[in-house]
Amino acid sequence: MEYKKNDLLTVTIEDMGHDGEGIGKVDGYTVFVKDTVIGDKVQAKIMKAKKNYGYARLVEIMEPSKDRVEPRCAYARQCGGCQIQALSYEKQLAYKQQKIENNLIRIGGFQKEEIPMQPIIGMEDPYHYRNKAQFPVGCDKEGHLIAGFYAGRTHSIISNRKCYLGVEVNEQILNLVLAHMEAYDIPAYDETTGKGLVRHVLIRYGFQSKEIMVCLVVNGSRIPGAEDLIAKLREIPGMTSISLNVNQEKTNVILGKELINLWGEGHITDYIGAVQYRISPLSFYQVNPVQTERLYGTALEYAGLTGNETVWDLYCGIGTISLFLAQNAKQVYGVEIVPQAIDDARENARLNHMENVEFFVGKAEEVLPEQYERNQIYADVIVVDPPRKGCDEKCLETIVKMSPNRVVYVSCNSSTLARDVKYLEERGYRTERVRCVDMFPHSGHVETVVKLKKW
Numbered sequence: 001m002e003y004k005k006n007d008l009l010t011v012t013i014e015d016m017g018h019d020g021e022g023i024g025k026v027d028g029y030t031v032f033v034k035d036t037v038i039g040d041k042v043q044a045k046i047m048k049a050k051k052n053y054g055y056a057r058l059v060e061i062m063e064p065s066k067d068r069v070e071p072r073c074a075y076a077r078q079c080g081g082c083q084i085q086a087l088s089y090e091k092q093l094a095y096k097q098q099k100i101e102n103n104l105i106r107i108g109g110f111q112k113e114e115i116p117m118q119p120i121i122g123m124e125d126p127y128h129y130r131n132k133a134q135f136p137v138g139c140d141k142e143g144h145l146i147a148g149f150y151a152g153r154t155h156s157i158i159s160n161r162k163c164y165l166g167v168e169v170n171e172q173i174l175n176l177v178l179a180h181m182e183a184y185d186i187p188a189y190d191e192t193t194g195k196g197l198v199r200h201v202l203i204r205y206g207f208q209s210k211e212i213m214v215c216l217v218v219n220g221s222r223i224p225g226a227e228d229l230i231a232k233l234r235e236i237p238g239m240t241s242i243s244l245n246v247n248q249e250k251t252n253v254i255l256g257k258e259l260i261n262l263w264g265e266g267h268i269t270d271y272i273g274a275v276q277y278r279i280s281p282l283s284f285y286q287v288n289p290v291q292t293e294r295l296y297g298t299a300l301e302y303a304g305l306t307g308n309e310t311v312w313d314l315y316c317g318i319g320t321i322s323l324f325l326a327q328n329a330k331q332v333y334g335v336e337i338v339p340q341a342i343d344d345a346r347e348n349a350r351l352n353h354m355e356n357v358e359f360f361v362g363k364a365e366e367v368l369p370e371q372y373e374r375n376q377i378y379a380d381v382i383v384v385d386p387p388r389k390g391c392d393e394k395c396l397e398t399i400v401k402m403s404p405n406r407v408v409y410v411s412c413n414s415s416t417l418a419r420d421v422k423y424l425e426e427r428g429y430r431t432e433r434v435r436c437v438d439m440f441p442h443s444g445h446v447e448t449v450v451k452l453k454k455w
Helices: 089-106 169-183 224-236 290-304 319-327 339-351 364-375 394-403 416-424
Strands: 008-016 022-026 029-033 040-050 053-063 118-123 132-139 146-151 157-161 198-205 213-218 241-248 260-266 268-270 273-280 310-315 331-336 357-361 381-384 406-411 429-437 447-454
Touching: 008 029, 008 053, 029 040, 089 118, 089 416, 118 290, 132 157, 146 169, 169 198, 169 213, 169 224, 224 241, 224 260, 224 290, 241 364, 268 290, 273 319, 273 339, 290 319, 290 381, 290 406, 290 429, 290 447, 310 364, 319 331, 319 339, 319 357, 319 416, 331 339, 331 364, 339 357, 364 394, 381 394, 394 416, 406 416, 416 429, 416 447
Parallel strands: 029 053, 118 429, 213 241, 310 331, 310 381, 331 357, 381 406
Antiparallel strands: 008 022, 008 040, 022 029, 040 053, 132 146, 132 198, 146 157, 198 213, 241 260, 268 273, 406 447, 429 447
């Protein structure tokens, strides 16, 4: 049977897609319904119809799934930040592990029974875990200032200053900033006209250090009443860094290149385990410190270091994994294409008095062969933590050529992970262990660590 736009259907949700949307079938026709969970029986309205499948909007839950829970946040359905808050946390973990398994079977060519899967690492308390928040600032229909999050797949702002995933001080900071904008008549940026001043409020918080950073992203280079704003923000315990980030482009990229320090340090510091890191407004840093320690702990365990190994860390960013590995390795080399990240990485190595780490700027697939061929630097262990698009094929080729005893692959995207693991499996490596770490509760994302051994 074929359906068309605006048709109403009754469907039972049997599966969930990679973004957490519910999937059900009606007479062989597949329907994707956002805001539903496995086990829900719902009425849904088709918004977009294709020949064999369609996208529908949830109209009514006729029989809720036994795994459905009441979301803690009233905006969970509209907001793009959470996709699966209506699913019990235990089932969220099961869904994520299943998603990784499915990709390893479908894309990686594994048989289900041969995946050496260890149990997923969840959180004891899956709320208030984020150490970073970026709140867009805008106006509602009446012209009042609002801050919050974008609705799913759009740029319309859901007004909400109290997010259950972020730290509680965020709300206090937002209230202060918006009250200051009202007092000084400072306009929010308007994406359609490119006019207005304040675009985003970026807040970072050190879970161990209790240090706070506030960075206002502005369409200009100054903020009216800056002294007054600084004085108010400084009253918040832990305030360490207040800055402006200049972004005058008509773009949906949040941060511009230029930073103007208003007060305090230009950075905050925090710890993962015993390792200290310096974090600036522009640096990439994992957003869930509790789970990051478990993720890196798993990577370290899979690397099997005894203190005699030479380790390469590819796509190393500000050296987060490199320094974690350096605690147990003879020598670690980190490679990253972003020069500012490498400056941070070197600074982080200095902060921790680690002398057995060296960093290179460049593409892994260019730096590795050069060091291997020119300086005879080899690898006992190679650790990769690539972006969503996975490893470059030249990079994988080089890994195979250098033939380390172990490869530890850390991934935020299980479909490119499965593709790359298959490549290594076809060239002399065997997958020994797989483990997921839930870094992003209530969202569809999950991190995975895989240990591959040469055989």
